[in-house]
Amino acid sequence: MQKPERRPAAPEFSSGPCAKRPGWSAEALSAAALGRSHRAAIGKAKLKDVIDRSRKLLGMPEGWVLGIVPGSDTGAVEMAMWSLLGQRPVDVLAWESFGSGWVTDITKQLKLKDVRVIEAGYGELPDLSKVDPAHDVVFTWNGTTSGVCVPNGDWIAGDREGLTICDATSAAFAMDLDWDKLDAVTWSWQKVLGGEAAHGMLALGPRAIERLESYTPPWPMPKLFRMTKSGKLNEGIFKGETINTPSMLAVEDAIDALGWAESVGGLKGLITRCRGNLAALESWVADSDWASFLAQDPAIRSHTSVCLAISDPWFAGLSADQQKDVPKKLSKLLEDEGVAYDINGYRDAPPGLRIWCGATVATSDVEALTPWLDWAYATVKADFQKAAA
Template sequence: MKPNARPNCPDFSSGPCAKRPGWSPEALKDAATGRSHRSKLGKKKLAEVIDRTRALLGIPADYRIGIVPASDTGAVEMALWSMLGARGVDVLTWESFGEGWANDVIKQLKLADARTLNAPYGQLPDLQLVDWGRDVVFTWNGTTSGVRVPHADWIRDDREGLAICDATSAVFAMDLPWTKLDVVTWSWQKVMGGEGAHGMLVLSPRAVARLTSYTPAWPLPKIFRMTSGGKLSEGIFKGETINTPSMLAVEDAIDGLAWGEQAGGLQGLIARSNANLAVIEKFVAERPWIDFLAASPSIRSNTSVCLNIVAPWFTQLDAKQQAAAAKKMADLLEAEKAGYDLGSYRDAPPGLRIWCGATVEAADVAALMPWLDWAYAEIEREFTAQAA
């Protein structure tokens, strides 16, 4: 039987993510539309995003915060192309985005002294093998695998290399240890439900020292350049963006940060994400057909929650049939307006991915759960009949 109730907001995409509760276009009425981002008003708005971000996340006063082009990808690329090559580099990969950064380091930058520490989807590499005499590139939370690092104890305080962290689906939902990190990136479109195309880049004093003392062997595009004449371009970290930002998106980012402050600050946002995960944990614990992709609870994401279908009939299908069954399940949920964009990432094992970041309501996650049972029963009936 189909459930009687649906989520009030069926938006469970892992990016762009659900808007904050109660959002409407009215929230953008004070946007500096039609104004230059270089105007006094434009720069004030951009600086407000930086200042509120610092306060909400507790970022140290001596860390720089910049708004950069091209979302989290642009922010990571700026760091990789501007800073790597000064020493060896370790790249940690356990899902598609980490693999993408490894590809850039090895095949694009062609760094000879680079190695990757790999783990399959659902697991982490051995973090004790990381060499902190080298630069280290890693994701804090694997958006496409639902696997996060469990803590920061493995990051040495006396490291010689830089800790370069893609934290796009972790920031605002997990408590990041800023003094353990030298470069941190994310985008507005994740936990705070902002709009795409803009990235955030945080630099520690050690990262700034690298930028001002090291010149890469390769040319840098204009949008990657953070120094001029051997000095840091400080304006980037005061709201003077390298390229023209959308002032509507800037206003939306301000609105999201203001909501985060009212929702209990960082700890309140973390609690909301944890509450959403708890709903799914209870559901999974009570059903034999579904499980988390993450191998253990200690590395389980509370934002990009990835689930596997583990019923015997499903695991006996070949890879193509599994992908078709999982897609059919996600399509059924979308057709019923019970949950949108729930399919696993294209490179991940077939299954479901449910965004549980802070802008999602636990009541909506709870309303989605009976629909998972219904959609699973539909695909089980269809695919077991085909097998027969």
Template sequence: MPLTAPAVKPANPNFSSGPCAKRPGWTVEALANALVGRSHRSKPGKARIQRAIDLTRELLEVPADYRIGIVPASDTGAVEMAMWSMLGARGVDMLAWESFGEGWVTDVSKQLKLEDVRIIKAPYGELPDLGQVDFARDVVFTWNGTTSGVRVPDGDWIAADREGLTICDATSAAFAQKLDFAKLDVVTFSWQKALGGEGAHGVLILSPRAVERLESFKPERPLPKIFRLTKNGKLIGEIFEAATINTPSMLCIEDAIDAMEWGLAQGGLKAMQARADANYTVLADWVAKTPWVEFLAKDEATRSNTSVCFSIVDPAVTALDDAGQAAFAKALVARLDKIGAAYDIGAYKDAPSGLRIWAGSTINAENLRALTPWLDWAFAEELNALKAAAA
């Protein structure tokens, strides 16, 4: 028997895991003062870029001696710049437990073709054994697995006296989870995640140890212009002082500034983390009373509070083959999309079939509370359709 559709839809049905929902109250008027039509190298243009860098340091609580730069090609560009410029000085441990970590493994082993590479992996829903990591080597890892909903619980597993560098893809963790900068030498993210900003730009943060590596190690491979962070053996400091490698969008700069000023107005980093934690709690409370769904992340201590991933575990669905389970999840997602109750909540294309709901800092908890009855309704409708087709 079909359920009655809930009476109230989420006021904002945007639950995509990137680009993510804009901060509450955002309108296009927030960009009214963007320096469109002006050079990014003009004095006011550089001032707005510097404002974005300064706000990043303040809101994310980046140490004063770490460098912050805005770089091309989103988080992917920032990670690639770090790997192509720094790796090869010593062996590297690559951690992977979801698709983006797997992508970095592919780039290091098949594109950079480094010889001394150890790959430490875990299946979707789990973390690899962090005790296997050798900090005499460089380490590349994602803080939060965007496509698996699994994050490292903290930075305690990282050696304070490490010899190698830690290169951390923090794109769906920054601003919503506590990053331990003392344990991180390279941190990357994009505005499109926890800030609800626009795509195409990345942020690259370097510790003094990372700068020392750049200035002391010259990789034996060609580097495209957009990857080059040094000149004549010295860091190109201007990159971290508002002179970007290539032309940024001043609309995107203004949007990032707006998002970070909103974050500070909420109470800063702890308040943004608290918003994401509260959002996760709404979903956790729903899972606890809902028999047809479970978290993809097995261990509560490693569950993401931003990219929250779910498996559909009703016996009628798990009895289907993989293609049938994927089709069921896709139909559920499409039903919610069609009626405007939730957009873009399907699992990532390379992940196990299921749902993925963004719960980061720019989401209001009341929208998640309004969403969960619609999830139950859509599941019941699809289950009825499945049973009718089998009859």
């Protein structure tokens, strides 16, 4: 098969850190408050700017607070779990690697006893009707490593007694989050906004705040996780007074990303861009003789972290090790060509590809990528067949 002529203008299809916004350059960071204290007026103002603009873009309701916390999305989720869990039984939903990671934290680190793990395999959702509204529930809105997302928040009871703790790192700014059904929500800058790593965002609703102020977990609380003072919410955390020293360069980059998001139509515009990228892949998959979606049900298919499976009967006849090698070699081939970077599927997922389709990716680049996917697959398959002959 002949190499395609047209190449993506931006070959960054990694699922995290993700592509920078279109037109980005280091000049966008020229106003960064470098060499200044993050506790100085300028530092606090910039941190608060990220918080306020994020709240507005996401349509966060009144009564919610939003803070910048250490450790990226992982730190934000663990901060929520360590601070909020333990009062009630817990349901943990897991259908990919990050959800499974929260299961490990809850059962082996916090060592909670009254825990139900509700699981499904890669490409599927667990039975959401099994969630008990009297329990706290921990889940990912979008499974980054499986390409499967919850379709909405309808499965969460409006009159629930437990809290919902939602890891929304590859859903925030790309999907409509049902804030009325959520109590604690986390994400990071390096996903849909294309920002830099290390910083997480933690949003708490009124019910989560009430839990913080009325319940003290029985385990030691690391300093980085402490959100209360004298039994009351430490409001400074949610006004830009971060728990540890943030990178003001990364903060400036987040400000730039939020400004770009506003310029493309806010949340609605970001969602439209993501859906357009998925639609481009769906059109290609519909005609493909070798690729399919890991998430076969369109209702639960992610439009940010899109995971592709290999459905070619030839591939099914390979050994498990050979199957792992095919997408690895395909990804390396495209990286060497400067066409697509970091698109091999997640190490724990079934062998396949993972293509980031978040808002910072141009649909024209997704369209330019698909003929290269066909070329790379045909090339790798021919190499395998030649070696086996």
